[in-house]
Amino acid sequence: MDRQTVAVIFGGQSSEHVVSCMSVLNVANHVDKEKYNILLIGITEEGRWVKADSIESIENGAWRESKAQAFISPDATEQCALILENGAWEKVKIHVAFPVLHGLFGEDGTIQGLLELARIPYVGCGVLSSAVSMDKLYTKIIVDDLGVKQADYVAVRRHEVETAMDQAVERVEAKFSYPVFVKPSNAGSSRGVGKADDREELKAALTEAARHDSKILVEETIIGREIECAVFGGKDAEVKASGVGEILAAADFYDFDAKYYNAESKTVVNPELPGNATEEVRNAAVRIFKAVDGFGLSRVDFFVKENGQIVFNEINTMPGFTAISMYPMLWEAAGMDKAKLVQGLIDLAMHRYDK
Incomplete structure (x- = not known):
């Protein structure tokens, strides 16, 4: 029987890009090579989709310079990747996708939605649960x-950080004593997370968290x-x-x-x-x-x-x-x-x- 193809997708546009590039090595190295062909599809931080030649190219970062483009087709009748290499297009049938993507545009339902459109079986949570x-x-x-039980919290919006910082801080201080933890609502690997021991640190932490998301949680310390x-x-x-x-x-x-x-x-x-x-x-x-x-x-x-x-x-x-x-x-x-x-x-x- 012909080997099936696993599309392993990694990188991504999120602040966790570097983590994905570490994670994918452990996944790709442990796919059964006797059962599957592996198609490595990397997404650069700018959002360019490319075909990575090898696991070694991921280890040394050379995959980002790849001239071969690789896209997942949303056409459910094809269930394939489109590869543009040396001026020629090729369709590669995908039997299953393994999106090793962390954070925004990878763990939030977006890549899952594309794979659902394509009707390509994929590893991990679906659109709703991911989002x-x-x-x-x-x-x-x-x-x-x-x-x-979970930590109590106050929700703060980015526009409050930008236009009404003092009022946002007062809302937090009315509910919690310091220290508090500040987290972007949509970020992982502790990106943008901060601890504030006083008002000035809270303002700095809110400003940093707002760089990562429009919704921010300020939580009590547990x-x-x-x-x-x-x-x-x-x-x-x-x-x-x-x-x-x-x-x-x-x-x-x-x-x-x-x-x-x-x-x-x-x-x-x-x-x-x-x-x-x-x-x-x-x-x-x-x-x-x-x-x-x-x-x-x-x-x-x-x-x-x-x-x-x-x-x-x-x-x-x-x-x-x-x-x-x-x-x-x-x-x-x-x-x-x-x-x-x-x-x-x-x-x-x-x-x-x-x-």
């Missing part, structure tokens, strides 16, 4: 309905351990939760630099938690995944207080696959190595359009 999970404000609205749980499954497949992992941030909090560039940051798999917190995290992770109509995979993040109370933080529908990422690490600890995990996600994707 609501990417938007922290709307995730909070959904989780409120579940009765899962004192607790940072705990993450991986979820796998969806539709008719049983939804499974991994064990839990703990983030030991080198910085004051787990911002982008602490996450990816500070060797002092550590992750611990299956830490001992107070009371029944481990099972409560695992159960809540599955409930939240189902509530947002999750499919395939997600990583659900919590705080665990000293008394064992769990507090939901956020859900990531395309979690990192880098060498230090918790999602694959948690499944490896549960006995599913990266090759089995990637194959399992592809298998789920293949049944996406089953009735």
Whole structure:
């Protein structure tokens, strides 16, 4: 039987472009080469779609200079990529897509919408679940309905930051004592996230967050351990939760630099938690995944207080696959190595359009 083609899409226009370029190496290196041909489609930060020649070209960044263009056709009768190389067009049949894209235009329902139009089976959450999970404000609205405890918050709009900063700050100060955390509603990998210990720091954090999104959350500070749980499954497949992992941030909090560039940051798999917190995290992770109509995979993040109370933080529908990422690490600890995990996600994707 001829090998099927997996289109692995990476890069993207979001602030998490560099994370995607690290994640895709772990995914592409663990696709079964005996079963699949791999078509590597890279999206530059400017939004140019190109065909990457090799995994090595991703490692050294040369893929961005590729002259070969590659597009996903939205034509559902074709289910293909269009490749323009050396002046000639070629159609390449795609059997399944693996969008290893984090953040805006990758994890927010946009690439998922294109793949739905094309009727190409794809790994990961669908349009609705991707969109609501990417938007922290709307995730909070959904989780409120579940009765899962989460950090209290104030929503601030970019136009308030630009034209009515003092009033926005007063709204925050009327509800919370310092310190507070400031987050863009639609950003991941802690891009644009800041901690404010006073009014001036709050203004600076709001200004920075407004660079990343038009909606901003200012949250109360939760004192607790940072705990993450991986979820796998969806539709008719049983939804499974991994064990839990703990983030030991080198910085004051787990911002982008602490996450990816500070060797002092550590992750611990299956830490001992107070009371029944481990099972409560695992159960809540599955409930939240189902509530947002999750499919395939997600990583659900919590705080665990000293008394064992769990507090939901956020859900990531395309979690990192880098060498230090918790999602694959948690499944490896549960006995599913990266090759089995990637194959399992592809298998789920293949049944996406089953009735």
